[in-house]
Amino acid sequence: MNFSNNTLNALSNRLHLVNLLSVNEKLGEMLKTIHKTTETEKKNAIFIKKPLTEFTNYDESYKGYVKGGVCDVCNSLLDGKKAYAVDNKTFYDSPEYYSYLCDFQKKIFGIEMSRSEYEQRRKNDTSPGSAVCEDCIHMFADVSNCKLIEQSSDNGKKYYESDNLGSRHDTVSHAMGYWLGERMNKKIKPPFTMYTMPSYESGESALLELPFFHKAADSGKLICDRLMTFGLYEITEYGKPTGKYETLVSGSDLTLDEFHAAESAFEKHGGTRKNRQEPDKNIKPVRVEDGDTSKVNYKEKINDNNSIYEVYTAEKKADALAFLKFKSVHKPNFYIVVDTPEGNIGRDINGIYEE
Ligand SMILES: [Zn+2]
Structure with missing residues (x-):
């Protein structure tokens, strides 16, 4: 990490946001109290990172900022770049941000920032939140699934109904036809996972996190560019709609990694597993x-x-x-x-x- 002018600017920028004291006064205040931190580890233990998708994208309409702002951590310019809005609680609760700031203080002023000083900063911060760039968001968000999310954003590529290589279940009766007919006749039953989802949207969002599902531009329906059987349909009770949806991902070439990715996406979006058949770890995808x-x-x-x-x-x-x-x-x-x-x-x- 390079503690150059850039980083100093970042600190000034935050102090500016705090909008309390001038930068110099604030820095002076920081130098006053030197306490060894004892609560850091406790803080580390209770900070659970939320998935990246739960963070709002920073944009020019975000309250408190205008286009051309900078990342509140590293001070890089956000103009035209992707950034996230981080609420103050998450921002200050992050042990990574805390230690980043401590490191910075140590390098610049040769002292450690006390926890109480840090907590004072939090108290004084009346801004609506912080803008954080893609390079710094890992301090606040769980970015472990990011590769998957990036892939599913399709890089602007458009998909159409004719791109569908999968078999889609739109209705309960379509699904029943599969389970009681087509699947019964298969010598080898393909692995699958099936979830109950709280809404159509939650099921759709979960499926779209997987790189082989897309939303068709012409039909608005989900399509799959793999040889899969998949479903998203409303569950009925005595013929009446319930508002709940059942979702399915199944395929003879569904790999174990993809199977797990599907289950975590369903769970992330509020799903409850109904049934599953885990794939063999040697299964290779057919692309x-x-x-x-x-x-x-x-x-x-x-x-x-x-x-x-x-x-x-x-x-x-x-x-x-x-x-x-x-x-x-x-x-x-x-x-x-x-x-x-x-x-x-x-x-x-x-x-x-x-x-
Ligand atoms: Zn940054």
Whole structure:
């Protein structure tokens, strides 16, 4: 850490926010009391970081700040950058911020800041909160899931209903059809996790935290760019809506990490687990971007009763998935099937399915 002018400015900036004394007077006051801190460890023990998503994004409308402000920790300019609004309790409760400030004091003034002095600063801070940049937010927020959140923001890429490679359950009856029919007929039952969610929005937010779910720009519905069976539908009781929603993530290529990420997202958004089947730790994801359509070869056309099967072969499931992504089927009883040693994937009027 570089305790340069920049850091000094950061302190001045906070003092300015405190809006109590001039910077010099305040610094003088700080120098007066020197107490060894004894409460730091106690504070450390009780500070629980909330997930990053619970912090409001700092913007120019945020009370007390105008566009062009700086990070209240490191003083870097926030103009055009992403930053977060941190309430004063969280701000001052953070043991990392406390030790950052102590370090700073020590480097600049050669003294340690006492806890009581620190608490006095908190008391004197009448600002509505602090703006904190992305580099400093880890002092206040649990950023362990950040990679996942970044991925799910899609970097502005738009998705459409036609990008859906998954099977979506929109209604209880659709889900029942799967559990009592399709799934019963599968030799190997894919792993899954199922939660009860307090609302549609909570279920949608949880699913969107996973990198393979997106909201379609044309339908407004959730789509999946993996070969998964997923659901978000209202639970009914005696045919009446209950306001509660059931959500499902399932897939033969759902990895253990993804399974755990799904469960923590559901729990974060207030879900209660209903049922689960944990995946094997050796499961590898089948991703469309790993597939090569040129490795898919035509085999035969089969007429069976009223159904027509156009059959292809490929070495890998990913190749089959990439191939089927760009195929479309508009008539019933017509199936495009790709046989692979890893399993067969097909497409019919309802979308892509696994045999
Ligand atoms: Zn900062």
